[in-house]
Amino acid sequence: MPCKVESLPAELHQYIGTFLQRETRHASLWGGLALLPAIQRQRTPPLLPDLASINAYARTCRVLYNSLNWTLYDACRRHQIFTRRALRHAIDRDQPDLLCKLAAAGVPLDVSFTVGLGAMQTLHVAAEDGTARVVQQLLALFTEEGKNVEAMAAKVYAQRDADGRTPLDFAARRGNFEIVKLLADVMPPDHPSDGETRRGYLGCALQEAASRPKSTMDVLKLLIYDYGGDVNYLATDGKTALYSAIWAGNMPSARLLLEAGANPNVHNNRRIPLHAAAAYSADTDALVMLLNAGANIDAQDYFGQSALHHAISQLHDSDADKTEIRMDTISELLARGADVNLTNNSQETPLHWACRLPVATMGPLVELLLRNGAGASVEKMSNDGRTPVGDVLQRRTISHVGVVKELMKYVEDVQHKVSIQAWLRWQ
Numbered sequence: 001m002p003c004k005v006e007s008l009p010a011e012l013h014q015y016i017g018t019f020l021q022r023e024t025r026h027a028s029l030w031g032g033l034a035l036l037p038a039i040q041r042q043r044t045p046p047l048l049p050d051l052a053s054i055n056a057y058a059r060t061c062r063v064l065y066n067s068l069n070w071t072l073y074d075a076c077r078r079h080q081i082f083t084r085r086a087l088r089h090a091i092d093r094d095q096p097d098l099l100c101k102l103a104a105a106g107v108p109l110d111v112s113f114t115v116g117l118g119a120m121q122t123l124h125v126a127a128e129d130g131t132a133r134v135v136q137q138l139l140a141l142f143t144e145e146g147k148n149v150e151a152m153a154a155k156v157y158a159q160r161d162a163d164g165r166t167p168l169d170f171a172a173r174r175g176n177f178e179i180v181k182l183l184a185d186v187m188p189p190d191h192p193s194d195g196e197t198r199r200g201y202l203g204c205a206l207q208e209a210a211s212r213p214k215s216t217m218d219v220l221k222l223l224i225y226d227y228g229g230d231v232n233y234l235a236t237d238g239k240t241a242l243y244s245a246i247w248a249g250n251m252p253s254a255r256l257l258l259e260a261g262a263n264p265n266v267h268n269n270r271r272i273p274l275h276a277a278a279a280y281s282a283d284t285d286a287l288v289m290l291l292n293a294g295a296n297i298d299a300q301d302y303f304g305q306s307a308l309h310h311a312i313s314q315l316h317d318s319d320a321d322k323t324e325i326r327m328d329t330i331s332e333l334l335a336r337g338a339d340v341n342l343t344n345n346s347q348e349t350p351l352h353w354a355c356r357l358p359v360a361t362m363g364p365l366v367e368l369l370l371r372n373g374a375g376a377s378v379e380k381m382s383n384d385g386r387t388p389v390g391d392v393l394q395r396r397t398i399s400h401v402g403v404v405k406e407l408m409k410y411v412e413d414v415q416h417k418v419s420i421q422a423w424l425r426w427q
Contacts, residue, residue, distance in 0.1 A: 032104065067099050073105035083111050087122055091130040096137035103141050110155065112144070118162030120170075127167035132178035135171075139182065154189045156203060164209070164236075168201060172223070175209040175216040180205070184227045203233025203241070210253040211244035220253055224260050231262040238268040247276040254286060264295035269302045278307040279314050283325060284332050297338050304344030308333055312353045315361050323361060329364070333370040341377050346384070349377040355388040357405075359399045364393075366403050375410035393423050 076082045090098040112119045126135050143152040171179040188197040206229045209219045223229035242262040247252040264273050274295045279287040311329045351374045354365045389407045
């Protein structure tokens, strides 16, 4: 006697659903096929529930839907690839109610997502690509899962991506004001509002916001004035928010940070704001702003390089516009009193570096440096036994005659003068 499918017992509906499977060769489900021994790669690939088919089957009528709906959630609970897809779907489509259903079905909410070569957690994804509603729901579910707010806070503060960034960092760099508020409201588990944990949490978010040229100023103001973010926080990688803003060419953010009390001389001798301005800024505005704010013009980094060294290092680029900008930068530094004879750890002065440039740039720069007192460095020997004048003589081309003649005016060693005169006669 014919029988309609919907009239079958729910157990049979579910049993039929178990046959809706598919093979998969997705590397993430095998732990990376290429890394497995050949004998394991040859075995039958795993079978997974075919969610599309189960979904179509369940939507045939309400009876089947009621019987099979749990199967979809169970697949998400048991297989991480489906867990990530379901969570991503809820985040991308602003469905906090779906997050609740997944949590109720026992689906883990805090899972790892692979992005490029790194990894991040669910809250990172929501903070970067989701809405405030989704983030708020995740925080509520984390609180419910951990039984208290402290457990949720511990989870939020502990979450880091492959580069050590928190979900708050992700929201700040996107300029997502409402999500930043939600995450900045979370206090560390032990509640030290002015403690180092809190200081680093907000300080790193400031750096992320400042490093994005298109980030909204509202996020920076929120973190600084509403939450007390430390504008002088020095991260473990040596960055401050001011350095990040200067490096990114974000002048409005840099100006705001200085107005809020950022000190241009806070650094770890590796990432110095003035050096970033000297080497990378599109004009001299950032340099002038930092110097006016009290930046040490002769500050040296871990390798002993000064702002002059950094500006000259960028002159190897053949781009005419960039060359003009760097020359303007060097002129500004010299006009402000930068030490033209300051040596780095290798005992190299700015003139050493200038004399290794292409001749088209070398000539005007050497002349500029000499006019500002670099004559004392003409015969200065570096740790590897090189002098500025010696580097130019090594070129042995007629195009360098003008530079050699300028340098010769400052040569005092008699033997050097004889050698230079012989070089000039040979040309």
